[in-house]
Amino acid sequence: MKNKLLIIGASGHGKVVADIALKMGKWQEISFLDDDKNLTSSMGLDVIGMTNDILTYKGDYEIFVGIGNNRTRQKLHEKLELIGANIPTLIHPNTVIGSEVEIGIGTAIMAGAVINCCTTIGKGCIINTGSTIDHDNTIEDFVHISPGANLAGSVKVGQGSWLGIGSVVNNNISITKGCIVGAGAVVVRDIIELGTYVGVPVRRI
Structure with missing residues (x-):
């Protein structure tokens, strides 16, 4: 393990990622890359370059993508x-x-x-933050489970899907x-068609 961490993205999600890294206490140095040329620091940590500078730092740093958008995060990862x-x-x-x-x-x-x-x-x-994923779930790559979402047992969420804040997924779904599953939505049946789903229970829009 390298003792320095580089986080791509210094805005909202990146700052939460940095806060986790700081609390883990595993790295002696934590820095950001961000494509905002006017940004020199975030969370009291230095912004030392832009995304295109990854190759310059890969030998000395562990690198983490701190970007919330699923597609952008996947591309960079x-x-x-x-x-x-x-x-x-x-x-x-503070997780279980x-x-x-x-x-x-x-x-x-x-956290939580x-x-x-x-x-x-x-x-x-x-x-x-504060989301719950119960037993025997399969969460595929580049999924975002939003704050306060609750997944019951034996749920499968396909690659790149996003479950909105406070959404609920019944067991065996x-x-x-x-x-995309909207904020506060409740999923009680399998979703087999790509799309955006909202409501209680969810409907495709």
């Missing part, structure tokens, strides 16, 4: 993998993680999240890849 960068997993100390839980590289687990036993979380995911 895959670039990091292609160039052989070291990509950590960031887990806030059960037995036999697998968490992929580049995933951030925020609960992930129960025998669940698999893919790479590049966001498991956001499968959500296909690339979907």
Whole structure:
């Protein structure tokens, strides 16, 4: 493990990621890359370059994508993998993680999240503040589970899907890849068609 961490993205999500990294206490130095040329620091940490400077730093830093947009995060994460960068997993100390839980590289687990036993979380995911993921879930790569979302047991969420704040997913539900589930929505049946879903219970719009 390298003792320096570089976070791509110094705005909202990137700042929360940096706060997790600081609380983990694993790195002697934490810095940002950001494409805003006027930004020189964030969270009291230096912005030392832009996204295109990744190659310059990959030998000395572990690198993490701190961008909330699923597609952008996936694109940058895959670039990091292609160039052989070291990509950590960031887990806030104030989380509950059960037995036999697998968490992929580049995933951030925020404060207060609960992930129960025998669940698999893919790479590049966001498991956001106070969300709960119960037993035997499969969360595929580059998914965003928003703050306060609650997933019951044996749920599968397909790659790149986004579950909005406060959404609820019943047990034994499968959500296909690339979907958006709106804030406060309740999913009680499988979602098999890509799209945006809102309401209680959800309907496709």
